[in-house]
Amino acid sequence: MATTTDSCDRNDVYAAMCPCRDMLDLLASKWSALVIGALEDGPRRFGQLRLRLEGVSPKVLSQTLKRLEDRELITRTAYAEVPLRVEYELTELGAGAAVPLKHLRDWVESNAA
Amino acid sequence: MATTTDSCDRNDVYAAMCPCRDMLDLLASKWSALVIGALEDGPRRFGQLRLRLEGVSPKVLSQTLKRLEDRELITRTAYAEVPLRVEYELTELGAGAAVPLKHLRDWVESNAA
DNA sequence: TCCGACAGTACCCGATAGGAACCAGCGTGC
DNA sequence: GCACGCTGGTTCCTATCGGGTACTGTCGGA
Numbered sequence: 001m002a003t004t005t006d007s008c009d010r011n012d013v014y015a016a017m018c019p020c021r022d023m024l025d026l027l028a029s030k031w032s033a034l035v036i037g038a039l040e041d042g043p044r045r046f047g048q049l050r051l052r053l054e055g056v057s058p059k060v061l062s063q064t065l066k067r068l069e070d071r072e073l074i075t076r077t078a079y080a081e082v083p084l085r086v087e088y089e090l091t092e093l094g095a096g097a098a099v100p101l102k103h104l105r106d107w108v109e110s111n112a113a
Numbered sequence: 114m115a116t117t118t119d120s121c122d123r124n125d126v127y128a129a130m131c132p133c134r135d136m137l138d139l140l141a142s143k144w145s146a147l148v149i150g151a152l153e154d155g156p157r158r159f160g161q162l163r164l165r166l167e168g169v170s171p172k173v174l175s176q177t178l179k180r181l182e183d184r185e186l187i188t189r190t191a192y193a194e195v196p197l198r199v200e201y202e203l204t205e206l207g208a209g210a211a212v213p214l215k216h217l218r219d220w221v222e223s224n225a226a
Numbered sequence: 227t228c229c230g231a232c233a234g235t236a237c238c239c240g241a242t243a244g245g246a247a248c249c250a251g252c253g254t255g256c
Numbered sequence: 257g258c259a260c261g262c263t264g265g266t267t268c269c270t271a272t273c274g275g276g277t278a279c280t281g282t283c284g285g286a
Contacts (some may be wrong), residue, residue: 011222014147016167020225028141030274034127046233054129055273058234076174082283083232096224100216104140107213109124111206112133143243159264170244171265195252196263 026071031056031064035092039074040098043089072108073097139184144169144177146214149203152187153211156202186210 010021026032031053038044038052050061065088068074072092079085090098124133138144144166151157151165163174178201181187192198201220203211 011225013218013221014151014165014167018225020221023225024218024221025143027221028143028146030138030141030173033137033141038127047231050233052127054127055275058275059236059276061272062234078233080272084234084282086233093224095124097220100213100220103213103216105126105137107210108133108137108140109127112131112136112207160262163264168244171247172267174245175265176242191264192247196261197251197265201263 023071025055026067027072027097027101029064031060032068033105035064035068036073036094036098036101037105039088039090040096040102043087046088049088055109068094086110136184139180139186140210142177144173145181147220148174148177148181149186149211149214151220152201152203152207155217156190156200156220158200159199163199181207193219 012018013020013024015021027036034053034056035049038049038074044052046058046065047062049065050056050058056064058104063074065074069076069088072091074091075091077089079087115159125131126133126137128134140149145170147166148162151186159174159178162178163169164173168176178187178189182189185204188202188204190200190202193198193201205220
């Protein structure tokens with residue numbers, strides 16, 4: 001059971017003050033699981049992600065990528081080429097998160113609707 | 114069966130029209146993973162869930178439970194007792210979803226912050 | 227000169243999350 | 257009778273988020 005102290009001495013997603021709650025919120029948000037999955041096979045560009053994640057608007061995709069980058073789950077690399085090329089790639093941490101997220105997507109595809 | 118074939122003949126979370134996208138959105142929302150995890154060990158009452166999920170407001174908990182019930186991931190049973198007792202319990206489908214969600218929570222607890 | 231590709235940003239709007247307060251039914255104490 | 261507490265919520269209001277459309281800026285090509 002959750003030992004509810006006012007701080008978080010061990011990681012417990014059920015504890016309100018635990019930083020891992022933030023991580024769960026991020027991973028468990030609408031597009032994150034799809035973005036991370038789309039990057040499993042290697043780096044992808046903004047436009048490629050946009051096509052792969054059917055229905056995502058550029059704004060939301062941009063926000064999602066920024067949050068994932070802030071959390072160090074992905075890296076963003078801009079190449080000063082013409083036309084501009086920007087690549088997003090999973091970090092080691094992101095690749096770790098991709099594993100349980102893939103299980104979740106697989107379960108959903110097997111059991112939804 | 115996924116052979117309804119209007120727009121989504123196979124389950125693919127990356128397809129915009131696929132009903133499994135809705136399921137992913139539901140599971141990958143802020144409180145769902147925690148609610149389902151809290152019900153893994155058996156039925157729980159509203160107040161128990163409220164304590165277990167530190168920081169959840171009754172409104173949001175109520176909404177989350179309703180959506181999970183609509184999707185048949187949990188059942189709600191009200192007993193005409195004094196005081197009123199309401200129990201939430203995982204369905205078979207919900208218990209299935211609990212497995213990948215537990216992996217996700219475990220990963221988060223092992224890797225966050 | 228205009229067009230399109232690329233990687234976003236700006237603006238506006240509706241939906242959702244969040245907090246605080248409030249409600250209803252029932253039993254108990256006064 | 258009346259307040260009180262327990263339980264399981266609902267309602268109000270606001271802040272944030274997600275979402276759609278339009279637009280920017282740079283460049284190469286027709």
